[in-house]
Amino acid sequence: MEYSYPLRADWSTEEIMIVTGFFTCVEKAFEQGIGRDELLEAYNAFKKVVPSMAEEKTLFKEFKEASSYECYKVVKRSKDGVTGEVIKG
Numbered sequence: 001m002e003y004s005y006p007l008r009a010d011w012s013t014e015e016i017m018i019v020t021g022f023f024t025c026v027e028k029a030f031e032q033g034i035g036r037d038e039l040l041e042a043y044n045a046f047k048k049v050v051p052s053m054a055e056e057k058t059l060f061k062e063f064k065e066a067s068s069y070e071c072y073k074v075v076k077r078s079k080d081g082v083t084g085e086v087i088k089g
Helices: 013-031 036-049 053-067 071-080
Strands: none
Touching: 013 036, 013 053, 013 071, 036 071, 053 071
C-alpha cells in the first residue's frame, strides 16, 4: 500500500524522523504486532514533537484517511497494557 505520512513543513529533519518512526510503529502493530514498550517509546517521542492534543488528533485522522490504520486504538491498548505485551491492531 502506498500513501504519504502526514507531515508538517515547519518540522526539522529530526522531528520528521520521529513522527515517521511513530507512524511506522503503528503500521507494524496492524501488520504483525509490536511490543508495547517499543510503541510507547515511539509515541512519547512523537508527543515531544506534537504536544498539542488537537494537532495529534488531526495527524491521527490524516494518517487514518491515508492508510486506514487507527493510531488511537493501538496507543490506547499500549497505555492499558503491560510490559512485554505485543500490541496488535
